[in-house]
Amino acid sequence: MTTSPATSIQTQHREDGNEMDYSTAFWDRNAEKYSKRPIKNMPAYEHTMERVRSYLKPTDRVLEVGCGTASTALLLSPRVKHITASDFSSTMIEIGRAKAKKSGTGNIDFVVGTPFSEAFEPGTYDAVMGFSFLHLVEDLPGTLKRIRDLLKPDGLLISKTVCIADQTRLWGIPIAVMRFFGYAPYVSLLTADELESAVANAGFEILEAENHSVSPPSRFIVAKKV
Numbered sequence: 310m311t312t313s314p315a316t317s318i319q320t321q322h323r324e325d326g327n328e329m330d331y332s333t334a335f336w337d338r339n340a341e342k343y344s345k346r347p348i349k350n351m352p353a354y355e356h357t358m359e360r361v362r363s364y365l366k367p368t369d370r371v372l373e374v375g376c377g378t379a380s381t382a383l384l385l386s387p388r389v390k391h392i393t394a395s396d397f398s399s400t401m402i403e404i405g406r407a408k409a410k411k412s413g414t415g416n417i418d419f420v421v422g423t424p425f426s427e428a429f430e431p432g433t434y435d436a437v438m439g440f441s442f443l444h445l446v447e448d449l450p451g452t453l454k455r456i457r458d459l460l461k462p463d464g465l466l467i468s469k470t471v472c473i474a475d476q477t478r479l480w481g482i483p484i485a486v487m488r489f490f491g492y493a494p495y496v497s498l499l500t501a502d503e504l505e506s507a508v509a510n511a512g513f514e515i516l517e518a519e520n521h522s523v524s525p526p527s528r529f530i531v532a533k534k535v
C-alpha cells in the first residue's frame with residue numbers, strides 16, 4: 310500500500326511518542342461517553358447483526374477484539390457457546406463487565422489487551438470479530454495474521470470497519486489536527502479495496518463483502534481462514 314501525504318501527516322505526529330499508549334489513553338478517556346452514545350445508524354447495525362448471526366453456531370467459541378463496552382458481545386452471546394470480549398482500554402472493559410453482570414450473562418469473559426495478548430491461544434477460536442476496529446490498528450497486516458493464527462482451521466474473521474479513504478484521503482488532514490489536540494485516536498485511511506487485499510494477503514478467503522453504511526463507508530467482511 311502506498312502512503313499518501315495525509316497518512317504521513319498522521320503517523321509522523323506521534324513518531325517520537327508511544328502510539329499505543331496515546332490511543333489507549335484516548336479510548337479510556339472517552340469510554341464513559343462512548344457507552345452512552347446511541348447507535349447512529351440502527352438499520353445498518355441491525356443488518357450487520359443479522360448477517361453476523363447467520364454465520365454463528367451454538368457450539369462456537371468467539372473472540373471479539375476492540376469490543377468497547379461489549380454491547381455487541383452481549384447481543385450475540387445467546388447465539389454462541391462462549392465469547393471472549395477484549396479491548397485495550399481497561400475503562401471500556403470495566404463498563405462491559407458491569408453490563409454483563411447486570412444482565413446476568415454467563416458466557417462472556419473479558420480481557421484487557423490487543424489481539425496480540427498472550428491470553429489468547431492460537432488455533433482455538435471458531436470466529437474472531439472486530440466491529441469499528443481494523444481501521445484503528447497501526448499494523449493491519451500483522452493484526453490480520455495474528456487473527457488468522459488465533460482461528461481454528463476454517464475459522465471466520467467477521468469485521469465491519471470504516472473505509473474513510475473511499476470518500477477522500479483528505480480526511481487525513483482534519484484527523485491529524487484532531488489528534489494533535491487529543492480529540493482523535495490513531496485512524497488508518499483505508500479504502501475497501503485496500504482492506505480486502507490486506508485480508509486476502511493475510512491468508513483468508515473472502516466470503517462476503519458489502520458496505521453496510523454509505524457515509525462513512527463501513528465495509529462488512531466475512532472471511533474464512535485458508
Ligand SMILES: C[S@@+](CC[C@H](N)C(=O)[O-])C[C@H]1O[C@@H](n2cnc3c(N)ncnc32)[C@H](O)[C@@H]1O
Nearest residue numbers: 336375376377396397398401422423440441445
Ligand atoms: C470505535 S470503538 C468500537 C467499539 C465496539 N466494537 C463497537 O462497535 O461499539 C473501537 C474500540 O477498539 C479499541 N481498540 C482500538 N485499537 C485497539 C487495539 N489495537 N487493541 C485493542 N483494542 C483496540 C478501543 O479501545 C475501542 O474500545
